[in-house]
Amino acid sequence: MTAVRPEEDRLATIGAVQRTPQRGATRPPAARTIIVTAVLALVAVYFLVPVYWVVVAASKSTEDLFTTNGFWFAGFQLFENVGQVFAFDDGIFVRWFFNSLLYAGGGALVATYLAAAGGYALAVYDFKGRDLVFGLILGGVLVPGTATALPLFLMFSNLGLTDSYLGVLLPSFVSPFGFFLCRIFAGAVVPASLVESARLDGAGELRIFHTFGLRMMVPALVTVFLFQFVGIWNNYLLPLIMLADEQLYPITVGLVNWRAQTDRLPEFYELTTAGVLVSVVPLVVLMVVLQRFWRGGLTEGSVKG
Amino acid sequence: MQTTRRGALGAALGAGAVVLSGCAAGAAGDSVNQRPLKPRADGPITLTYWAWLKDLQSVCDLWNAENPDVQVKAVWSGAGTNGGYTRMFGALAAGGGADIAQVEFQVLPSFLLQNGLVDLSRYGFREHLGDYREGDIARVSLGDGVFGVPQDTGPMGWFYRRDVLDAIGATPPATWPEWADLARAVKEANPTHRLEGFSINDPNVFTSLCMQAGAAWFTPDGDEWVVDLTGGPTRTVAEFMDTAFSEDLYDTALAPFSSGWTAAAAEGSIAAVTTGSWGDALVQSVGGTSGLWGVAPLPVWPDTGYASATLGGSTAAVLATSQHPAEAMDFIHWMTTDPRAIDAQIENCGIGWSPSPDYIGASRQEPSEFFGGQNYNEEVFVPAADAQNPDWAWSPIFIELNDALSAVFRERGAGGRPIVDALPAVQEQTLTIMREKGLRVRAGSAS
């Protein structure tokens, strides 16, 4: 579910047209403002309390975790716990973090480029088999990624691709939905006249794509990249079954492994809670910062459509 | 325990049946045990050891200090059926993974079915056989082949909070009916307290109690399995469990040794645990209860069975995908027989019952402070290790059966069908699963 939902929701937003945002012109009564804001604040508590709890929990010893109020600090040792996260097992957590970055960053980058090239090709050229290709990839959009994870494992294990970076990266390079989005977007923003005049100037077909096509598709590419990045970063099932060597784990699989150790080693509570905190903070900050971008990419896509 | 026919593996096959062949689905390729031996490495190597023993690295480090060319790295792998085996099976199917793995006795046959283990006898393990108890070796052998090295044999006992029992004027139960009376008393004294927790997801205790009661669920006959999950002993245990469930004597939300259980045991709302000898280390991690625990022999069945049984218990096995089986075997032999290694495992890993007939561990020969000065190992577990059901054998579908039983207990826990009524269906299911694995099988008792 995690991997797919964003993709599908993206479907919903294509074609969204950004016009003037509408907020009521007249001032609402003060009572209504208070009530509405109170409701929103209450909901904010729901979304933020677990995050707050992680901060508190990450600052405690295992013993305090079980014996003190979970919503208040006790025996503050946040920095020791975080230090422990980074130091444990020769800094394996840092390695997981960079693995996640590699899978998500590298995967999303390549996926975006490939989707752009393919979507552009379908939008700009008329050729035999175009509809077939589009139909095939639309089918790919409809088959959820996690449904293919197990078949991927079965096939990759015969190809010797499991338990390697490629085992996770190769599937991450493909985003049928990104392809779909790029196809629609390129159809909307790449003017035929420009392609024509570039040809008349003697530019090669691939060059036209790389110099004009890519540039004009940037808003869609940002969206494709972000979604693919978050999708891979959040992915759990694929790396879980693909990887045996914990040196290759992304953060998700690594942290679940730590969590499992609390069954036998209570001291792993400190590692797990602090590890969750350390992994959550950068992405939450990123989400909040990129929020604007996110909507920008979603809606700008169809301004000219 | 030293009795003959300790396990199916030993009894199952005649000589010459060692030859494993063919290719399992998933674990593709021919058997590792038919291929040429893998030579020892020329240069330094690092072996990976997947296990869920805590702090195992400290034991490996003792070895590493003296064996610079064969370094062993311990890597945590989720406990058994809670993730460890899925990871191992996945790695086997993919052709990678660790060199050495912690594999419980009851799961060895499942690994055999996947051609997943190296026959250590091909690398000369037979010369070490004298260092282990005969009965334990039988549990890891198939014909002349040896597929795992006993590390912890898991004889069972009964751990309890002395103070909680004292408070209601009780003593450890000698029989299971007495256990039920005690459980009622605990509940009566405080309706939110229970004598024990029970894991619906992991009904191993039920299986072990059936073993204790004298059941023989799986009996090899030639190359056919005879399955009997509906015999008298099994029904006795099932009826006992039905009573416990219908009177709400177990806390089924608290799986033994889970976080919630640990918290409950610390405050005394859980008073005891029926488990293997390895449970001592886990009981000792219940905070603030030093000196309050005691260990009693497993309660017995009034008219049937044996004094004890085994729960879990681990071997160290060499996975088929290992590139260095010979070196891995050297390490395992050292780990399971060298007194320093045994002591280090007891101290750091909470290893259960040492398989070495000569050495149970220095700390095990002395009274334990945590257990109120009781010399529980010699008192309880030495006799328990020798009072086992010799007819019991593990099947190659342990995990599947465990999940099927788990479904029965889940249904029972939700107020559904009595366990004893579900047994015939489980038997049928077991037969079907084994047939679907391509095995020959027949029912041993009328369902």
Added chain:
Amino acid sequence: MSAPAAPAARSTGARPAVSRRRPARADHAQRRAPWLLLAPFLVLFALTFVLPIVYAVGQSFTRVERQGLFGEDGITSRFAGLDNYERALGDPAFVDSIWRVLLFGVVQVPVMIVAVTILALLLESASAKWPAFFRAAYFAPYGIPGVIASILWSFLYLPGFSPIVAGLQALGFAPDFLGPQTVLWSIANIVTWSYAGYNMLIVIAQLKAIPGEVYEAAKVDGAGPFRLAWSVQLPLIRPALVLTTVFSIIGTLQLFAEPQVMRAVSPAIDVKYTPNFAAYSSAFSYNDYGVAAAQAVVIALAAFVLSFVFLRLVSRRDS
């Protein structure tokens, strides 16, 4: 905002492709170019989507036979016909898991979408103070991987550990977030917590896309905020809501990380709790790759059919 299939079709038709206009000058380079551009994608698509599914379908038609007690005297692969599908669909636990996730989807998704729509309308109404802050707060959990959110919430559900449980107990409640009747909804809460902010952002994008004139007209008619929301905003964002809803229901077919993590704290969750979990267990606990492949094929097929049927419905209504 409209359904995806429709704009796709429209833009294909509305804007003729470049080369179609000048077929005479479509030279070799122009004929080759689309395939050059497509090739890397198609190769990887084939490798990671098409072939695995073909492989899984093949695997789903095989079974093994073993000689000897442990297969030590030989193992052979056999054509199984539909045996594996029969076994997968004949396993009540697997069928239950499908019903379970559908129930989950039918309940959780509408609840989430309704909540999200209300939140978006409130945030976009003039009455809300600090909308940017609230938007960010609601969106933040989307950056937390589902599996880590599950670890986090599993702690918050755990008696003896969770301050929430302790607080409720102090108030005289006896909450059981992990029992057989409740744990599915505890998982639903995790999923809602993770995705509500994200869905809200989409609804807000739709709301912002409503042309200003529409509001002007409503104001001329004297519509208050509730009527505005009910009869202007909701109808205009409805297609997006329907689409998100049904896609999310299909998405629930894939639930895996949440139950897998929660199993550690909830005995009510078995290893076949969701279809994906069941397929995972068949493969890696039981080494039954034939049945696992059949289950994966069933899941993929179900998701495909559900989304396809839905897209058909939506595009038909649109036209």
